[in-house]
Amino acid sequence: YPESEAEMGSVMEAIQAQDLVAIAYGGGTSVVGHLQVPESPRPVLSVSLERMRRMLEIDPECGLASFEAGIRGAELEAALRPRGLTLGHYPQSFDYSTLGGWVATRSSGQQSLYFGRIEELFAGGRVLTPGGPLELPPFPASAAGPDLRQLFLGSEGRMGILTRAVVRIRPLPERDELHGVFFPNWEAAVDCARELVAAGLPLSMIRMSNPEETRTSLLLAGHPRRIGLLERYLQVRGLRQENRCMGLVGLTGGHRMVRAGRRSAWRILSRHGGLVLGQAMGRAWGKNRFLAPYLRNTLWELGYGVDTLETALTWDRVEAGVEAIEEAIREALAPWEERVLVFSHISHVYRSGSSTYTTFLFRLVDSPQDLMERWQAMKRAASLAILGSGGTISHQHGVGVDHKGYLGPEKGVVGLGILRGIFSGLDPRGRFNPGKLLD
Amino acid sequence: YPESEAEMGSVMEAIQAQDLVAIAYGGGTSVVGHLQVPESPRPVLSVSLERMRRMLEIDPECGLASFEAGIRGAELEAALRPRGLTLGHYPQSFDYSTLGGWVATRSSGQQSLYFGRIEELFAGGRVLTPGGPLELPPFPASAAGPDLRQLFLGSEGRMGILTRAVVRIRPLPERDELHGVFFPNWEAAVDCARELVAAGLPLSMIRMSNPEETRTSLLLAGHPRRIGLLERYLQVRGLRQENRCMGLVGLTGGHRMVRAGRRSAWRILSRHGGLVLGQAMGRAWGKNRFLAPYLRNTLWELGYGVDTLETALTWDRVEAGVEAIEEAIREALAPWEERVLVFSHISHVYRSGSSTYTTFLFRLVDSPQDLMERWQAMKRAASLAILGSGGTISHQHGVGVDHKGYLGPEKGVVGLGILRGIFSGLDPRGRFNPGKLLD
Structure with a gap:
């Protein structure tokens, strides 16, 4: 349980000197085996960042804030919101997962459409690699060679331990709306989602359930009276039970932009036979957003x-x-x-x-x-x-051990070779989270 | 002058077999020595992509188009615009520079604020590396390990030759406005720019000249009568000649969003003493945007x-x-x-x-x-x-030979080591654009 970068430095030295295997531990919310302890003749050390949860610096003018990597989502927002600021990163694991974990696994938040994935929010920081510290300066943008941030993002502990991260924050948006919507069928819902995102509107979320998920959600929703009313309304509007799809559309930003965006969005929606059911449904989802x-x-x-x-x-x-x-x-x-x-x-x-x-x-x-x-x-x-189907093996959960067998086709022989070379170059003895991401 | 990927493959083999040094040549517009021929005992081959300028595929629904990497900016837009589509990447070298060159050097366009830098536009493609082809699939997003696209972006020819690139295109925006603006002083202009971008508006460009550049631009502008009128107007409005700053603000997107964005933007502008001079000034700049x-x-x-x-x-x-x-x-x-x-x-x-x-x-x-x-x-x-001053050695020109001496402080010892390891792992004999980016 190191409490500072200096202490983490000593831990790094001990790992090297005593030939340990080390796994950084943040919130422990991985669903693909990022933290699985490998069978190893060497002792395995779980390096908890639980005592590295401080905010270090904040600069509202530049929209940058620096945190120790062990800070949890809820704590991070609690530090920013009283100042009228937000990061806006809300993965479902928000209550427990940590900033360092988000970066190491390329996390995505529920409102990433507006605020950006962690790739866009992670501006820089410091990684303690087995070869020494790697400083990632938080430039607004750079054309000076390949972007090393993007190499650390998704490296799942193989390059060492992130101790601090600078993230891009912003003022709390004036408006943050979430509307429930319904569509007559799945094709209409998907087409509408595509057109909405192409239209360049201040959207923060588009979520569309297929008919089976819609049915199951309504069954499990409780509130039989309210659901009964909804059922009748949808029937009157001609949405057949077998095919209809439920969705959520979020609009975020300044008053004026959200108003203009909402008008444009509803026009697109109605072209696809979509019905807007208002924000009550959105609020109901919002209450349970981290509970699934x-x-x-x-x-x-x-x-x-x-x-x-x-x-x-x-x-x-x-x-x-x-x-x-x-x-x-x-x-x-x-x-x-x-x-x-x-x-x-x-x-x-x-x-x-x-x-x-x-x-x-x-x-x-x-x-x-x-x-x-x-x-x-x-x-x-x-x-x-x-x-x-031509998809990536993960959009948001990462690779860990569960997906590493499927990474090959995606990265290719040359791509895997590059990654393997980077990891073994930095960590030739394979001490940092070995066996995760790739063998 | 290979004419296809297959021919480029043969060229790659010849480079390896005959131990040549190879420099990919696109538009030849580098300003930092990307294409400088090194002194080498080995013969140096300039691999021109001039005959690889075709559009290969286009999918407006997914907003993706695939091109051979030698296509020039103007040609690429000419292929898209009749279909009502655009990439929106306008570096000053637009007439000559090529898609492959943009990717290899992390190019930025004049309207990147709306359309995105080449990092955001380059969705994937194929790189012929000395170790074999590297396929970069154009996923919408992925959490499956580090992003190899971001490693190739900015690699300045050290990893091999990009033969085809998939880029993210979009419908031509309904509106694309460019307004001339003036500020009483440099501080007001910079503060206003910062607030504009923080406000989340559909902006495509914010450009502010400091007082010296403003003076010089007006002197060199020609049109003495029009400039005389402008001078008088600015004096009446109280903008003193020594301090005033000229700027351009671009708004791009759908009618409704641009209208709402313009209103919000002008409110912010007037808080900083800014004057809007209308689109004539913007059009004048637009005519000469690639001529400087x-x-x-x-x-x-x-x-x-x-x-x-x-x-x-x-x-x-x-x-x-x-x-x-x-x-x-x-x-x-x-x-x-x-x-x-x-x-x-x-x-x-x-x-x-x-x-x-x-x-x-x-x-x-x-x-x-x-x-x-x-x-x-x-x-x-x-x-x-x-x-x-804490800046990156390049925001848009790249590193080449002119800046490589200054890359060290920015990437750090560990960072440079990682990059060197990647390049020498792929190209142990240093045949591909050696001496560029780093030694």
């Missing part, structure tokens, strides 16, 4: 396992990709004659495409080994479907 | 040398930085008892800071060696002032 992971435990107690996986696809591949991934998971348990409930949404959109996020529910069985085999069958089938 | 480099030849014939240099600084350092850089250049010719005319502007703004761009005019002398010494004295003094 806890549902996992409840379902487990009820006898169901649940997991999620995700990718990013160019727009031409989104619909076929989601279908292929869902189908692969459904089919994966056929040998056991088990059914799986699978549904998806798109939640992070870009001008050239979108992330897709698939949830699957399956019955638990008593034998842990049997359960593991079933999960692996689904995970493998889905990962191959992702690669087959 | 030609002025160099005219001035040379008149007996004056001219050069420019640039950096990017966080907002707290912009004013002091510009002063230090200008002062360093002015002082540099003191040993020769020569005066230098120096002036600056900011032209690419970011939430955390701005680029600064300094022009200097000096008298030519007959002896080429004497002239070179003088230029080197100015360049060295300015580069040290840039580093001393």
